[in-house]
Amino acid sequence: MTGLSVEIDRSSPVPLYFQVAQHIEREIEEGRLAPGARLDNEIQLADQLGLSRPTMRRAIQELVNKGLLVRKRGVGTQVVHGQIKRPVKLTSLFDDLTRANQRPRTEVLAHDAVAAPDSISVELNLRPGDTVVRLKRLRWAADEPLAIMHNWLPAELCPFSAQRLSELGLYPLLRSSGVNMRVAKQRIGARAATAEEARLLGVKRGAAVLTMTRTAFDDSGDAVEFGDHIYRSDSYSFEVTLVDQP
Amino acid sequence: MTGLSVEIDRSSPVPLYFQVAQHIEREIEEGRLAPGARLDNEIQLADQLGLSRPTMRRAIQELVNKGLLVRKRGVGTQVVHGQIKRPVKLTSLFDDLTRANQRPRTEVLAHDAVAAPDSISVELNLRPGDTVVRLKRLRWAADEPLAIMHNWLPAELCPFSAQRLSELGLYPLLRSSGVNMRVAKQRIGARAATAEEARLLGVKRGAAVLTMTRTAFDDSGDAVEFGDHIYRSDSYSFEVTLVDQP
């Protein structure tokens, strides 16, 4: 049985449920809430923090959704066993690498405006032949080539120079110009590298590579990017945390 | 602007928010709510269905989480563009194939109780040397080999015969004996097939295969299964829908 003692800042713009969820997450990550530990029930926790039960429930729900807590009716709430792994988030590879301090670097191989091929216009919900910006980049980390990234975007969304793309990465640039990604649909697969891919990635021809295609949608539900990416399988993999809601 | 007209069954054990969410999902799938369509605001929708706003909100939230709807403050709620794809769920390959009518078939290659290797005992949170059931299966679909599946489970959870495993699949058997999977942590990668794997899957040696390891936890947060699986990359891929909560 474990209670909580947090300072809730009611004047902060950060929602109360979020403050609480972050606090519990830190307690788990730093070991003060051990795997298997039982939390007090929702009513008690709400009282301890001076919150209503729905707000407390929402905080707990956030962590259940992340796979950090497990709830069972009639029993209680526990910290899940197993080492914590982050769920895949709607971030770009660049973000991941920056966080991991892998000295990411980007080489822009192609950057032009073309008439959208049929397959791309379908994915982006455009008329065939509409102009799209095509982008081909080679991503490096720790001085090793890591991924070949192909992106297609509606032309009006991508007025960036190769220079800035190389420095900042595509996703931060889009965010800074007011495009908010909300939903992405990805497909992950594998195949053998072509000769050109093998050369760029520094692997043998025919080596197994990991593939990922992604269509991203903004907060109006419009498609804003289609990506077709290829990763070296010896240095990249995807992690996913799945949660089954009863 | 689109309203809703549903029959809500208040005597049903199915939660109201779930009834509503399912209804909206059907409306979208069957095209009566087109991509980009705007829904009425939450208050109006709640009134139309005779529900409180929090309940209506929760129904909408379910679909936002699934990536079917998109909300923007001050603007409204819209159906997302782009063909709908199901998010990866906490189901087994067998379930997927049964739904797709691919005549799945399972060949049990090995099924025995062994002392847990270190790597497995760590994943399952057991003491080294504890007994685990090891399972090696070859999965067929449409008369083609599709996947080699390795599973390890704590011995007491898996009292099943090879016969029943072959007929029903592992996950339904576990469910029927009272084990409820709640959280799974997966890692997806790629590599070249070994000679034995290539033989079993009917591909060339060194062909690219998709790999997935998974640790599953039950509703007490205990690890109940570790799986290490290999898929033919020409007939299998993973789909993931990611949603970014603002």
Added chain:
DNA sequence: GAGTGGTCTAGACCACCGA
């Protein structure tokens, strides 16, 4: 300024679990 979703409260009743 009008309209939208985002957050929060203080209650209520119920279904399920374990002793």
Added chain:
DNA sequence: CGGTGGTCTAGACCACTCT
């Protein structure tokens, strides 16, 4: 049986967006 989470209500105020 008591304790737990699961659902639901009817309000309230706020932050943001568009015009």
